Amino acid sequence: MFDLLSLKILIFTPVLAAIIIASPLFGTNFIYIRRFAKTCGTIHFLYSLLFIVFYNFGVESFYDEIMIFGSGWLEKLGINAAFGLDGLTVLLAPLTSFIFLISLIVSKTMIRTKHKMYYSLMFILLSTVLGVFCSKDMFLFLIFWEAELIPLYFLISEWGSCNCKHSAMKYLLYIFCGSIFLSVAMIGLFFYGYLSNGELSASIDFLRVSMTDGIFPVFLKKLLFFGFFTGFAVKLPIIPFHIWFTDSQSDSATPISMVLSAIIINTGAYGIIRFNLDLFPELFIKYSPFIMIFAVINIIWASLAAFKQNDIKKTIAYYSISQMGLFLLGLSSLNKIGLDGAIFIMLSHSFISAGLFLITGLIYQVAKTKTLQELSGLGEFMPILMLFAYVINFAAVAVPLTIAFPGQLLVFLGAFSSDCSIEPLAKICSFIAILIMLLAASYIFKLFHKIFCTSQFYSTKKYHDVSGHRLMCIAVICFCIILFGCFPDSLMSIYNNFTESLLEILRV
Amino acid sequence: MQFFTDNILLIFLLPLLTAIIAFTAHFFKFAISQKTVSVISTVTSIIGAIYAAALYYTYNNCNEITEFSVGWLSIGDLTISAGLLLDNISATFLLILMIVNIIIQIYSSQYFNNQKNYNLYFGYLNLLITSITALSLSSNLPQSYVFLELTGVLCYILTNFNYEKSQISESAKKSFIINRIGDMLLLSGIIVFIYFVLTYPISNNSELLSYKELAETAADFYVYLSDINFYIACILLFSGAIVKSAQFPFHIWLTDSINGPIPVSALIQSVATVSAGIILTIRLLPLFELSEPVLKTIIYIGLFTSVICAFFASGQYDIKKMLAYSTSSQLGIVFPAIALLNIKNTLFYMSVNSFAKVSLFLIAGILISFIPKSSSNMLDMPVSKHQYPFLGFxxxxxxFSLSGLFFNGFFIGEAILGQLLSQNKKIAASFYFLYLLLTSFYLFKSYFIIFKKNKKHFAEKNKISSCLIIPIILSIVFIFYPVFDYKTIILDFSKNYEIFKLFDIIPVSVPISVIAVILAYFAASNKISAPLWFKKLSLNGGYISNLYDIFIDYIVEFFRNFTNIIDYFFNFTAYIVKFFSWCVSVSQNGNIQTYISYAIFSSAVLLVLYLLLIAGIGGI
Incomplete structure (x- = not known):
């Protein structure tokens, strides 16, 4: 059974699907292309679910390596194409596949041109994101990280609206600038590992060992930490590097927005856990007060900025940023509760922001606008959408028994009980974060009421409520939100070992 | 009886199942008709009431506690469990809830007749009932929080039920956000509490979080924390109850929420908010009673609210607003009753208050439906006592009951007053008298205004459906039928007047009410009148709502400008880059003449520099 569950298959079948779609097999028949894409997405999602089913709850499992003629990939340089899943990524991989499946399904009516290119780019993007999550090798991670830029750049610029070309360029520049820091830090780490140990290897496990027992100069370590952190902070995004995110969110098409906020942001969060926390634990402990302050600034700034937006999508983008601030707050508390909470926020945020963007997309489809002033009274025409919007909005403000609540509770509690070096800082940060989350309630519900309630919007046009595949997608998201909200332990037990191992690294 | 205790989960499952049926009926319209849904809903509510009565008679006179729990969320080494706690408090709450539920269900089935969202309404209503049931049975603090907030959310959804009207949706939004403030304060209190349990040396069991063990935990908590920290933690926890029970200064959400449908308002104001705020305070009492300042704060917040909201209520002509303020005011009396550590009194008072509120709201609902234009102004109500003698009666x-002149209301009022006096709380007692005066005043004033003898516009006599009458009769019966064994209350009462003598108390409290009634009679017929500014202050609820608006607007406006800074900074950087690129683009325009002129110009410059350099060296 283990052979069947190969990470190579998981990561590279989307590329295969992309090639088939791009090939002249389907000609210009976009219906076949779409059906094929959806089928592939579904199969891929089911396949990725199998990894959870057969996950053995060890710290590490499903190790897989690409061998070329009996030797590793670029073995002389110490770079191997090694993949593996641990407690966190075994959840992130199916989540990625799930969000892609949903966005492929809703693409039916939202993407109307260049189907062939669109679906093949989507599959390439899926493959690169999975590669980022599954890489056990630093340079492999970097390759997938950079490769992610290309499909996403075209996806934003080709199918967006307004000045999407500009936003896509912004996205490219920002992430690329971040990647420069990242790659410099990686090269530095790689060569210093070689100098101190005499062995060329970019494997993350190897580097972790060499970091702990090597004679690393502290200053170099700090530089590397800073490089990694900047690279991931741009992607997360941490204020002030967030402009690319809000702009590209507001201009890209709905499925792309969903992927951007639900998945692409998670890669940044994953990177911080994987590199900054895992490789530089003592520096992370040292800098955790600063990271905590960054996190709180992120939450406050994003919440306040969300108020003034006229664009629905931008408001939701700011909501995502504030959630990532919560993630960072949980992470910087450096205890079991905080780490559990941070990872839970990663997962819950994916579902919620995907749901919020989906709703926005559905509204955009009928009302042809995403400006807040021009919308009102849609609840009269779309009661079913409104019902689902209720669920997702309540989840967004972390009402209990929805998926966001356990995460937020754990993060607040973790931050409150963290043994931060500056004594009352953690407690103050935790309280501020709690109070600021009030603002989330007020801007999310301001949006909701403006869109769905009040009927100053008299139009002769009859809007159709959601139905068919769109109804199914949004219902599935709502179902997940409530299901995992009622049984949070089902998710937490899977990544429990992962946080335990992180804590062990931190304790050393 | 054993059956009821063993299958306690049924009491949740019945309304939950009904909710699911109603939602199914709403979304798959072919499935079940409206009538069936309402019948199912009413029948399950009656079964629930029977169930609750059985539980009540099992648990009432014994201190037996039944508890069981399962793990829900693991926090580090600690597990938050989801459990049930059955004792006399939760049994009494359940009984009140279930009886009010029957009343509301029957009334709603007529009130929402032939509306398109009929089934949806019943779905939400039953979900709300499930949530309040779970709240009253919850066995630990985090679980209470979960259902407290869920109750708030469902109240919001029901208030926002007719969301097409912008006024309704705006006020629903406002009430929801103010509710969130309370939730967040309570959450921070809970976080402090859990933090204590986590850092407590011998805290390896999750039992510490449950209410059953709270007394022991609280004692340790008290020793562990400094006085001021303990006080802050307790007030954070209590603030959840303050907001839910609409105490000053958060009472304004209740006056906003009355814009919803009448049965919903009746339910919110009689059971939902009451049980939410009060059961939390009762459960946390082992914690609060350790510190005298906390108890004092509870007493004075309650009494102050009861007076100030009674004052606001007395200026209202909108019957719904008046009732909302009166709810806040009457709940204000419950808190001193709790803080005096007399749970029996509290529960008794609550039952009186709940049924009275339901009956007033239901009557108001019928009266409002007579007004042709949708208004709830008392002066517009074209009814008279002779037309509807039953309603008037x-x-x-x-x-009478609410203003403490009669039967149950009288007994409970006297019991609380007696206790205040016996503990030598003179200021508190005088607050109580003021409250009594104002309450009797505005309630009787509303009666005299609505059921005036000579009204100008007599509407035709409308026929009132029996589905609207039966609930009113039921609620009146339960105001006067002593469901909750009030023998002990009367015993307390008699004990009190042994100490203070019957004539010491009755001449004070009853005459106050009587004076208020006389004042109300004259005020209703405009024979006496307060100064205009006084009236305005009362009518506008002390302008507290306006203060909220101004405050929020100001803050949002301030930060709106503030958050632009980053955008400006990045745009500025972009402009600089653009400027340089423009400079470069000017120089590289592909024109051969330009290049030649650049070449000549720059070689001239170089030449000059070269000459200068030589001259310079020569100079040295």
Whole structure:
């Protein structure tokens, strides 16, 4: 059974699907292309679910390596194409596949041109994101990280609206600038590992060992930490590097927005856990007060900025940023509760922001606008959408028994009980974060009421409520939100070992 | 009886199942008709009431506690469990809830007749009932929080039920956000509490979080924390109850929420908010009673609210607003009753208050439906006592009970007052008298205005459906039928007047009410009148709502400008880059003449520099 569950298959079948779609097999028949894409997405999602089913709850499992003629990939340089899943990524991989499946399904009516290119780019993007999550090798991670830029750049610029070309360029520049820091830090780490140990290897496990027992100069370590952190902070995004995110969110098409906020942001969060926390634990402990302050600034700034937006999508983008601030707050508390909470926020945020963007997309489809002033009274025409919007909005403000609540509770509690070096800082940060989350309630519900309630919007046009595949997608998201909200332990037990191992690294 | 205790989960499952049926009926319209849904809903509510009565008679006179729990969320080494706690408090709450539930269900089935969202309404209503049931049975603090917030959310959804009207949706939004403030304060209190349990040396069991063990935990908590920290933690926890029970300064959400449908308002104001705020305070009492300042704060917040909201209520002509303020005011009396550590009194008072509120709201609902334009102004109500003697009689009975002149209301009022006096709380007692005066005043004033003898516009006599009458009769019966064994209350009462003598108390409290009634009679017929500014202050609820608006607007406006800074900074950087690129683009325009002129110009410059350099060296 283990052979069947190969990470190579998981990561590279989307590329295969992309090639088939791009090939002249389907000609210009976009219906076949779409059906094929959806089928592939579904199969891929089911396949990725199998990894959870057969996950053995060890710290590490499903190790897989690409061998070329009996030797590793670029073995002389110490770079191997090694993949593996641990407690966190075994959840992130199916989540990625799930969000892609949903966005492929809703693409039916939202993407109307260049189907062939669109679906093949989507599959390439899926493959690169999975590669980022599954890489056990630093340079492999970097390759997938950079490769992610290309499909996403075209996806934003080709199918967006307004000045999407500009936003896509912004996205490219920002992430690329971040990647420069990242790659410099990686090269530095790689060569210093070689100098101190005499062995060329970019494997993350190897580097972790060499970091702990090597004679690393502290200053170099700090530089590397800073490089990694900047690279991931741009992607997360941490204020002030967030402009690319809000702009590209507001201009890209709905499925792309969903992927951007639900998945692409998670890669940044994953990177911080994987590199900054895992490789530089003592520096992370040292800098955790600063990271905590960054996190709180992120939450406050994003919440306040969300108020003034006229664009629905931008408001939701700011909501995502504030959630990532919560993630960072949980992470910087450096205890079991905080780490559990941070990872839970990663997962819950994916579902919620995907749901919020989906709703926005559905509204955009009928009302042809995403400006807040021009919308009102849609609840009269779309009661079913409104019902689902209720669920997702309540989840967004972390009402209990929805998926966001356990995460937020754990993060607040973790931050409150963290043994931060500056004594009352953690407690103050935790309280501020709690109070600021009030603002989330007020801007999310301001949006909701403006869109769905009040009927100053008299139009002769009859809007159709959601139905068919769109109804199914949004219902599935709502179902997940409530299901995992009622049984949070089902998710937490899977990544429990992962946080335990992180804590062990931190304790050393 | 054993059956009921063993299958306690049924009491949640019945309304939950009904909710699911109603939602199914709403979304798959072919499945079940409206009538069936309402019948199912009413029948399950009656079964629930029977169930609750059985539980009540099992648990009432014994201190037996049944508890069981399962793990829900693991926090580090600690597990938050989801459990049930059955004792006399939760049994009493359940009984009140279930009886009010029957009343509301029957009334709603008529009130929402032939509306398109009929089934949806019943779905939400039953979900709300499930949530309040779970709240009253919850066995630990985090679980209470979960259902407290869920109750708030469902109240919001029901208030926002007719969301097409912008006024309704705006006020629903406002009430929801103010509710969130309370939730967040409570959450921070809970976080402090859990933090204590986590850092407590011998805290390896999750039992510490449950209410059953709270007394022991609280004692340790008290020793562990400094006085001021303990006080802050307790007030954070209590603030959840303050907001839910609409105490000053958060009472404004209740006056906003009355814009919803009448049965919903009746339910929110009689059971939902009451049980939410009060059961939390009762459960946390082992914690609060350790510190005298906390108890004092509870007493004075309650009494102050009861007076100030009674004052606001007395200026209202909108019957719904008046009732909302009166709810806040009457709940204000419950808190001193809790803080005096007399749970029996509290529960008794709550039952009186709940049924009275339901009956007033239901009567108001019928009266409002007579007004052609949708308004709830008392002066517009074209009814008279002779037209609807039954309604007038019911209204009068309820008002008598609420103003402490009659039977149950009288007994409970005297019991609380006696206790205040016996603990030598003179200021508190004088607050109570003021409250009594104002309450009797505005309630009787509303009665005299609505059921005036000579009204100008007599509407035709409308026929009132029996589905609307039966609930009113039921609620009146439960105001006067002593469901909750009030023998102990009367015993307390008699004990009190042994100490203070019957004539010491009755001449004070009853005459106050009587004076208020006389004042109300004259005020209703405009024979006496307060100064205009005084009236305005009362009518506008002390302008507290306006203060909220101004405050929020100001803050949002301030930060709106503030958050632009980053955008400006990045745009500025972009402009600089653009400027340089423009400079470069000017120089590289592909024109051969330009290049030649650049070449000549720059070689000239170089030449000059070269000459200068030589001259310079020569100079040295």
């Amino acid at each position: 019911c209204y009068l009975l309820t008002v």
